[in-house]
Amino acid sequence: MLAGLLWAAQAAPPDSLQRALTNTDAGIRQRAARELALDGARWEKWLLKQLGSGSPEEERALLLACALYGSPPCRAALLKATERGRKPDTQRAFALLVYGALHPDAGRDPKEDWKRGVTPFERDCLLAGLLGQAGRFESDVWFTLVSREPDPVASAFLEMGDLLLGRAPPPRREEPLSFSGRLLTSLLPQQAGLGGLDEEGIAGLPLAWRVAARHHPPRSLAALRAVPLADRSAAVVLSLLEVPESQREELFTHFRTRVQDPAVRAWLWGVAGDLGLDLAPTTLDALDPAEVVGLLHLALRDPTAAERAALARLPAARASFTGASSAEARFPAALVLALAGGEAEHEQLRQALEKSEPRERLDLQPVWKFAQRGFGEQGLQQEWIARWARRLGGGVRGFLDLEAPRWTAYALAGSTRAASQDPRLQPRVPELERIAHDHALDVSLHGDVIEFLLGGDYRWALP
Secondary structure: OHHHHHHHHHOOOOHHHHHHHOOOOHHHHHHHHHHHHHOHHHHHHHHHHHOOOOOHHHHHHHHHHHHHHOOHHHHHHHHHHOOOOOOOOHHHHHHHHHHHHHOOOOOOOHHHHHHHOOOHHHHHHHHHHHHHHHHHHHOOHHHHHHHHOOOHHHHHHHHHHHHHOOOOOOOOOOOHHHHHHHHHHOOOOOOOOEOOOOOHHHOOOOHHHHHHOOEOOOOOHHHHHOOOOOHHHHHHHHHHHOOOHHHHHHHHHHHHOOOOOHHHHHHHHHHHHHOOOOOOOOOOOOOOHHHHHHHHHHHHHOHHHHHHHHHOOHHHHHHHHHHOOOHHHHHHHHHHHHHHOOHHHHHHHHHHHHHOOHHHHHHHHHHHHHHOOOOOOHHHHHHHHHHHHHHOOOHHHHHHHHHHHHHHHHHHHOOOHHHHHOHHHOOOOHHHOOOOOOOOOOOHHHHHHHHHHHOOOOOOOOO
């Protein structure tokens, strides 16, 4: 048995997974990296041994796997990849981005981390990553470091860090990269609305950001109803945060039956839950995951009201849980069963937990504990509810988890060949292309940077 365990600990991943790590497509490489990280205990020795022996593209995928797995040896390997050299390096640039976003020690010592970057581009990669750990920007040392070599991209990243911390530096309308970030962060509860958003000067910025931004003074109900609820303009549903309290129910009623896109519905219902609006079901025939998002957001504000609103959805949730074709599809139903279910629903969850595959079991275990109200501390229960709501793409966080990485990708790679070929970065936004690149615009680094930012592993640390 011991020999078998030792063999398993040193085994190499399947050939198909190893081939995926060397694929020409950055998305395939990084999905393979996530697979490695999920079973990191099994593949760690192989992973660490393989570092430094493959192509630059494979090396970057392996560094991402190290960061996602996060064991002490893997963290050390990622840190080593950020060591300062004498000239710009594609591997260091990518490592600094991933290090800033995922390494728990990134940003603790601003002066030392700043030295890792040889060029403004490499240091911008570090700062972009640290927006995923925005608390690191508490130190004012960052502003001193950036001021030594003025860089509009670094300044914009520091400004976003400030905004994520709840500070409110004056908007810089003359800097499109900075001001576009202000459009996004205007949705955060600590931030104020912005004026002059209908001016011609910002017309080149992405439509969704302009439409979703919190306007000051608020737009009229007539103006909001006139916005088409299709494509990127559908982000207008976030204007629920903008209008006076007396108009919110009326505007929600207008949006809730007209918005069709599932992601936009999740933004809408999440905000409605945050505001404590009436979350009566649109239909009793089927469970809408977006409405589940609303219930979770309401539970963070008023748990009793959320349970009452969930009760009407129990029959649909039971049917959805039984008939779902995948673990991901039945997860929203599991949350409703846990939120408002009784003994029969708890038994349904228990049986599913016992029969589930290991990965689904990791999802259902805390849901089962929540159903039993077994978290003990109220704060821990709230933390799990917020985590589930964010996973389902709800409210402002759901919008920012999609659009904030796009903003960062435009800033770091918007002018590159990889960006021109990626539909997620269309249309091109020349106003945001302020960075000075170290390498040719067609090198594979840029595809890896974009994929990391937009692939789901990178998110801003929202308050």
